[in-house]
Amino acid sequence: MAKYYTLKTLKNVLLTNVFLFLFPMISILNAASYYVSPFGNDSTGNGSESNPWSTPQKAADNVTAGDTVIVKPGTYYDTNGDGKIVEISRGGTLDKWITFKSDTKSGAIIDGKDRTTMFGFLFLKGANFIRIEGFNIKDLKDTGIVVNNENHDIYVYNNVIHHIGQLQTDIKGGQNGLYSGSNTYNITIDSNYFYEIGRNGTSTNHDHGIYISGNPAARLVIIKNNIFRNRDSGWPIHIYSATGGKFSQITIAFNTFYEENSTRIGQVLLATPIDNLLIENNIFFKPKGAGIRNSTCSGKTNITIRNNITDMAKIIDSESCNFKYSNNITNTNPLLVSPNNPNPEEADYSLTVNSPAIDMVAASDLVFYDYEKNSRPSDGNGDNIKAFDIGAYEYIETSNTTAPKNFRVNNINH
Numbered sequence: 001m002a003k004y005y006t007l008k009t010l011k012n013v014l015l016t017n018v019f020l021f022l023f024p025m026i027s028i029l030n031a032a033s034y035y036v037s038p039f040g041n042d043s044t045g046n047g048s049e050s051n052p053w054s055t056p057q058k059a060a061d062n063v064t065a066g067d068t069v070i071v072k073p074g075t076y077y078d079t080n081g082d083g084k085i086v087e088i089s090r091g092g093t094l095d096k097w098i099t100f101k102s103d104t105k106s107g108a109i110i111d112g113k114d115r116t117t118m119f120g121f122l123f124l125k126g127a128n129f130i131r132i133e134g135f136n137i138k139d140l141k142d143t144g145i146v147v148n149n150e151n152h153d154i155y156v157y158n159n160v161i162h163h164i165g166q167l168q169t170d171i172k173g174g175q176n177g178l179y180s181g182s183n184t185y186n187i188t189i190d191s192n193y194f195y196e197i198g199r200n201g202t203s204t205n206h207d208h209g210i211y212i213s214g215n216p217a218a219r220l221v222i223i224k225n226n227i228f229r230n231r232d233s234g235w236p237i238h239i240y241s242a243t244g245g246k247f248s249q250i251t252i253a254f255n256t257f258y259e260e261n262s263t264r265i266g267q268v269l270l271a272t273p274i275d276n277l278l279i280e281n282n283i284f285f286k287p288k289g290a291g292i293r294n295s296t297c298s299g300k301t302n303i304t305i306r307n308n309i310t311d312m313a314k315i316i317d318s319e320s321c322n323f324k325y326s327n328n329i330t331n332t333n334p335l336l337v338s339p340n341n342p343n344p345e346e347a348d349y350s351l352t353v354n355s356p357a358i359d360m361v362a363a364s365d366l367v368f369y370d371y372e373k374n375s376r377p378s379d380g381n382g383d384n385i386k387a388f389d390i391g392a393y394e395y396i397e398t399s400n401t402t403a404p405k406n407f408r409v410n411n412i413n414h
C-alpha cells in the first residue's frame with residue numbers, strides 16, 4: 001500500500017533525512033587538525049599548518065573530541081615549569097577520539113631535559129579516548145606516560161620511550177616508562193620500544209617499562225607488538241595491586257623482551273591476584289632464569305601462558321599454580337638479527353631466516369600488523385600458508401633471502 005504523507009509529515013520526513021545525511025558531515029567538519037612546530041608560536045599562532053602553535057601543551061588545552069594534533073619534528077620541553085611536558089585535561093568520546101601524533105616517527109621529541117622534568121604525557125581526570133602516536137619520549141626524571149586519574153580508553157602506539165628515571169637514588173617510588181594507576185581501564189600499549197628505563201646498578205627493582213598498579217577495579221590492558229630492553233632496576237612489565245585487589249583481563253602478546261635484570265628473575269612479574277590473564281606469542285630472550293616471575297599462586301585464576309619462546313629452561317619460574325600452559329618453547333634461541341648491539345637505537349630485534357618464531361601461530365585476532373607496520377600474518381617459511389610469527393616482528397621474506405622449508409628444532413613443553 002502506498003504511503004500518503006500530509007504536507008506537515010512530509011516536511012518532517014525530509015528534514016529528518018536531510019539531518020541524517022548531513023550529520024556525519026557535520027561531525028567531520030567539527031573534527032579539526034591542529035599543528036605544533038618548533039617554528040610556531042603559542043601567542044600569535046592559531047594551530048593551523050601555516051600558523052602553528054609551538055608546544056603540544058597549547059594544543060592539548062584547545063582540542064575537542066575528534067581532533068588530531070600533528071606535532072612536527074623538533075624537541076619539546078616543559079615550558080611552564082610544572083614538571084609536565086604535555087598535561088592532557090580534555091578528552092574525546094567513544095566515536096571521536098583525540099589523537100596526538102608525531103608527524104614523522106620519533107621526529108617529535110618529548111624531552112625531560114636531562115631528567116629535570118618529571119613527566120612526559122600526563123592524563124588528568126576526564127582525559128579519555130586519547131591516542132598518543134609516534135613520539136620519542138625521553139630523559140624524564142620520573143615517568144614517560146602517566147595514566148593515573150581514572151582514565152580510560154587510551155591507545156599508546158608506535159612511541160619510543162627511553163632514558164627514563166635514571167637518577168641513582170634509594171627512594172622506593174618507581175620510575176617507569178608507562179604507569180597505569182588506580183581505576184584506569186581499556187589501555188592498549190601497541191608497537192612501542194621501551195629501553196633504558198629506571199635506575200642503573202642500585203638493585204632497587206622499583207622501576208619498570210610498564211607498571212600496572214594501584215587499585216585494580218576492572219583493568220582491560222592489552223600490551224602487544226612492543227619491544228622491551230631491560231635494565232637492572234625492575235621488570236619490563238610489572239603487575240602489582242597496591243590494595244591487594246584483583247586485576248582482570250590483561251593480555252601480553254606478540255612482544256619481544258631482551259636482556260636480563262641481573263638480580264631478579266623474569267621479564268614479566270606477576271605479583272598480584274589476577275583473573276583472566278593471557279600471555280602468548282612472546283619472545284623472552286635472555287631473561288634471568290625464566291621469562292615470567294610468578295611471586296605467588298594466591299588469587300590467580302584463568303591464567304593462560306602459551307606459544308612463548310625463551311632461551312631459558314623455563315618459561316615461568318614456578319608452574320605449580322594450575323595455570324594453563326601449551327606450546328611454550330624453551331631452551332631455544334629465537335635467532336634475532338642483532339639484539340645485543342650495545343647501542344639500543346641500532347639493535348635489531350627482527351627475526352633471521354632460521355628463527356623458530358616464524359609461522360608458529362596459526363590464528364590470532366590480536367594483531368594484523370607488526371612493530372614495523374608490516375601486515376600479519378605472512379608466509380615466512382615458504383609453505384604457502386600464512387601464519388603469525390612469535391614476538392614483535394613478522395618475518396618478511398626479501399629477494400635476498402630464501403626461507404628454509406620444514407626446518408624446526410624446538411623443545412616444546414606442553
Ligand SMILES: [Ca+2]
Nearest residue numbers: 078080082084
Ligand atoms: Ca608544563
Ligand SMILES: [Ca+2]
Nearest residue numbers: 359378380387
Ligand atoms: Ca609469518
Ligand SMILES: [Ca+2]
Nearest residue numbers: 359379381385
Ligand atoms: Ca607459512
